[in-house]
Amino acid sequence: xxxxxxxxxxxxxxxxAIASLNCTxxxxxxxxxxxxxxxxxxxxELIMSIYSNGDKEDGRFTAQLxxxxxxxSLLIRDSQPSDSATYLCAVNPGGGSYIPTFGxxxxxxxxx
Amino acid sequence: AAxxxxxxxxxxxxxxxxxTLKCYPIPRHDTVYWYQQGPGQDPQxxxxxxxxMQSDKGSxxxxxxxxxxxxxxxxxxxxxxxxxxxxLYFCASSSGHSNQPQHFGDGxxxxxx
Numbered sequence: 001x002x003x004x005x006x007x008x009x010x011x012x013x014x015x016x017a018i019a020s021l022n023c024t025x026x027x028x029x030x031x032x033x034x035x036x037x038x039x040x041x042x043x044x045e046l047i048m049s050i051y052s053n054g055d056k057e058d059g060r061f062t063a064q065l066x067x068x069x070x071x072x073s074l075l076i077r078d079s080q081p082s083d084s085a086t087y088l089c090a091v092n093p094g095g096g097s098y099i100p101t102f103g104x105x106x107x108x109x110x111x112x
Numbered sequence: 113a114a115x116x117x118x119x120x121x122x123x124x125x126x127x128x129x130x131x132t133l134k135c136y137p138i139p140r141h142d143t144v145y146w147y148q149q150g151p152g153q154d155p156q157x158x159x160x161x162x163x164x165m166q167s168d169k170g171s172x173x174x175x176x177x178x179x180x181x182x183x184x185x186x187x188x189x190x191x192x193x194x195x196x197x198x199x200l201y202f203c204a205s206s207s208g209h210s211n212q213p214q215h216f217g218d219g220x221x222x223x224x225x
Contacts, residue, residue, distance in 0.1 A: 032211040043202055043216040044155065051211065088154060092211055099145070099168050100214070102154040 004091050006103035013110055019076040021087050021106050026070070029094030033065055033072045036088040038105065044088055048074065079110040114139055116205050116217035124223045125193050133188040133220045137205030143167070144186040145214055146178060147202040155202060161186055162208075190222075198224045 003026040013019045021035075032051050036044035048063040050056045050072065056063045062075040072091075076083055086107050090100035117136040125131050137144050143162045147155035148171075157170035161180035172178070175193075180186045190197065200221050204214035 032213075034213050036216075041200070041221075043200075043219045046213050046215060049213045097168065098143075098206075098210060099157050099160065099170065104154050
């Protein structure tokens with residue numbers, strides 16, 4: 001069974017700090033990787049997509065992918081209380097399937 | 113920018129009733145996905161459609177059915193509702209049956225009494 005693992009948290013960081021969220025996956029053939037932010041009772045909101053090894057930056061967010069080690073991470077710089085949410089890692093498997101496997105999510109709390 | 117539109121936002125039903133959830137994808141998106149999310153759970157994939165044909169099937173109960181229409185909107189039909197069907201139901205859309213990311217609607221909160 002293809003798995004996506006995330007630490008459920010909560011991860012608590014002070015305002016202005018860097019939050020680091022990690023995700024590991026089991027399927028070596030995975031092709032695309034996504035980070036979603038989900039506030040309680042709301043829908044997942046796409047934050048980042050990453051497809052190749054290395055870093056991808058978008059504003060305060062940086063996604064890092066290491067296919068050899070099968071992990072993908074999300075860094076949030078200058079964390080704000082409004083970043084407090086659950087962050088879902090989603091991984092598209094290879095082999096022609098485009099249905100992502102979601103992790104259970106990491107709860108992030110940014111305290112003032 | 114236009115997003116995925118779902119209706120209704122909230123729905124209350126009793127056991128053994130039926131429900132229909134609707135989803136209007138982002139314009140020019142041809143692929144629609146349905147998910148069920150219980151409290152504290154990750155989204156569970158139910159079913160997807162690409163170009164009006166079922167493309168993948170997940171953990172959708174036999175009591176549920178879905179289709180995608182010529183205008184690409186999709187409907188999830190749920191019958192013989194059970195208490196355990198109470199959940200958030202999300203629709204997502206993407207462009208093409210590909211590695212493009214999915215964009216989620218605001219969801220329908222279904223409560224079964």
